[in-house]
Amino acid sequence: MLGTNRKLDPGLWVKNYADYLYNFSIQRVNDEDMANDLVQDTFLSALENAETFAGNSSELTWLRAILRNKIIDYYRKKSSGLNAVTERRDFEENPVEYFGEDGIWKAEFAPTPFGNDGHQRLNMKEFYTVLEFCMEKLPALWMSIFRMKHLDEEKTDVICKELRVTSSHYWVIIHRAKLSLRECLQKNWI
Amino acid sequence: MFAKELDMKKWINNLRLKANGQKYTCRRATYFIEKRHEKALNINDLTELYMHLIICPFCRLYRIQSAMIHKMLRKIIRTESANTVTMNGDVKVQLQHMIDEKNRNI
Numbered sequence: 001m002l003g004t005n006r007k008l009d010p011g012l013w014v015k016n017y018a019d020y021l022y023n024f025s026i027q028r029v030n031d032e033d034m035a036n037d038l039v040q041d042t043f044l045s046a047l048e049n050a051e052t053f054a055g056n057s058s059e060l061t062w063l064r065a066i067l068r069n070k071i072i073d074y075y076r077k078k079s080s081g082l083n084a085v086t087e088r089r090d091f092e093e094n095p096v097e098y099f100g101e102d103g104i105w106k107a108e109f110a111p112t113p114f115g116n117d118g119h120q121r122l123n124m125k126e127f128y129t130v131l132e133f134c135m136e137k138l139p140a141l142w143m144s145i146f147r148m149k150h151l152d153e154e155k156t157d158v159i160c161k162e163l164r165v166t167s168s169h170y171w172v173i174i175h176r177a178k179l180s181l182r183e184c185l186q187k188n189w190i
Numbered sequence: 191m192f193a194k195e196l197d198m199k200k201w202i203n204n205l206r207l208k209a210n211g212q213k214y215t216c217r218r219a220t221y222f223i224e225k226r227h228e229k230a231l232n233i234n235d236l237t238e239l240y241m242h243l244i245i246c247p248f249c250r251l252y253r254i255q256s257a258m259i260h261k262m263l264r265k266i267i268r269t270e271s272a273n274t275v276t277m278n279g280d281v282k283v284q285l286q287h288m289i290d291e292k293n294r295n296i
Contacts, residue, residue, distance in 0.1 A: 010293045014286040022277040027270060036281055043285065047292050103215025104206050107199050111251045131262050149228075150267040156228060174228075175221045181259055182252070 007055040013043055017060055021067055028071050028147055038074065042067040072162050075144040098179050111182065114189045127189075134184035142177040145170070205246055214242035219249045220256075227260050 021042060026035040046053075046066055053062050098109040105111070114127075135143065144163065148154045154162075160170050219242040222235050231239065243250050277285075 010289050011286075013289060014282050018282050018285065019276045023274050026275060030270070036277065039277070040285055040288070043289050044292065047289065047296060050296070099215070099217040102206065103217040105202060105216045105248050107202050110198060110202060110248045111255060112198075113251065114255065127262065128266065131259065132266060135263070135266070146263060147267055150264045171221065171225055175224045178224050178256055178259065179220065181263075182255055185255075185259070 008050055008053055008059060010043075010047060013046075013059075013063070017063055020060070021063060024064065025067060025071060027151060029074060034074070038067060038070050041070050045070075075141070075148075075163060095176060096180065096183070098183070109183060112186065114185060127185075130185055130188050131181070133188065134181050137184065138177055138180065141165075142173055145173060146177070201247065205248070208245045214238055214245075216242070216246060216249055216252075219243065219246065220252055223249070223253050223256050227256075 018039060021039045022035055025038045026032065029035055029038065042063060046063055049066075053059075057065075096109075098106060100106050135146075141163065145159060148159050148162075149156075156170060157167065160167050165173070219239055222231055222239040225231065225235075226239075243253070
């Protein structure tokens with residue numbers, strides 16, 4: 001029993017930290033069951049590795065660090081594992097080619113103003129809805145990158161290291177993701 | 191100028207002629223536009239981008255739209271995260287039970 005470790009108090013973990021950790025994880029994985037599982041895994045591996053708790057940081061900081069690693073594992077699995085091979089494989093294997101061989105826009109993909117009438121004021125609320133719809137269609141790895149970037153303000157090299165992509169691959173992904181979002185907005189904006 | 195399909199093709203052909211033989215392409219320009227949201231470009235890349243933007247109305251429009259998407263994307267991700275939620279009560283009870291159980295056996 002960990003009763004001897006005065007710094008850790010597992011009996012109060014759920015009461016004190018479950019909501020915070022659950023929130024932290026649902027923001028990043030966007031799935032309730034998965035968020036529950038991640039929190040559970042976090043508590044269990046915290047118990048198993050109780051001796052690694054040095055007491056330099058607070059219990060919460062320590063638990064959050066464990067959770068964070070679990071989330072990154074989840075991102076990695078999602079981007080390389082079974083999930084990635086379903087309906088989303090087209091993105092990586094048959095990327096849409098927006099440009100001709102000379103690097104100039106193909107006529108069917110060249111940007112035009114959003115909406116029927118370029119002068120019409122954009123309805124922002126609708127724009128959000130369409131953009132959210134378009135984000136759903138992106139591969140998991142791409143969304144993971146956006147979340148890490150905008151939620152945690154991670155530096156690009158940290159993201160690359162944690163998701164195991166090279167920095168040039170990172171920029172290619174960002175480029176493709178944005179091309180595809182723009183294209184999707186154009187198509188679905190009425 | 192974007193009104194008709196025909197005009198569009200004419201514009202693109204026009205652009206093709208202008209861009210012919212140049213290394214400045216729409217592919218590279220859009221890449222630099224995206225990179226620039228996060229990182230300052232070096233002087234060569236920046237020059238290349240602007241040289242291209244001068245001749246290409248499509249990439250000029252792309253730049254505006256890309257900035258808009260970037261801003262919105264950020265906002266959506268931030269908003270998602272601002273909604274605080276709590277863990278289901280039953281799940282919590284089970285979870286604490288599991289922790290106590292395991293803790294007893296360590």
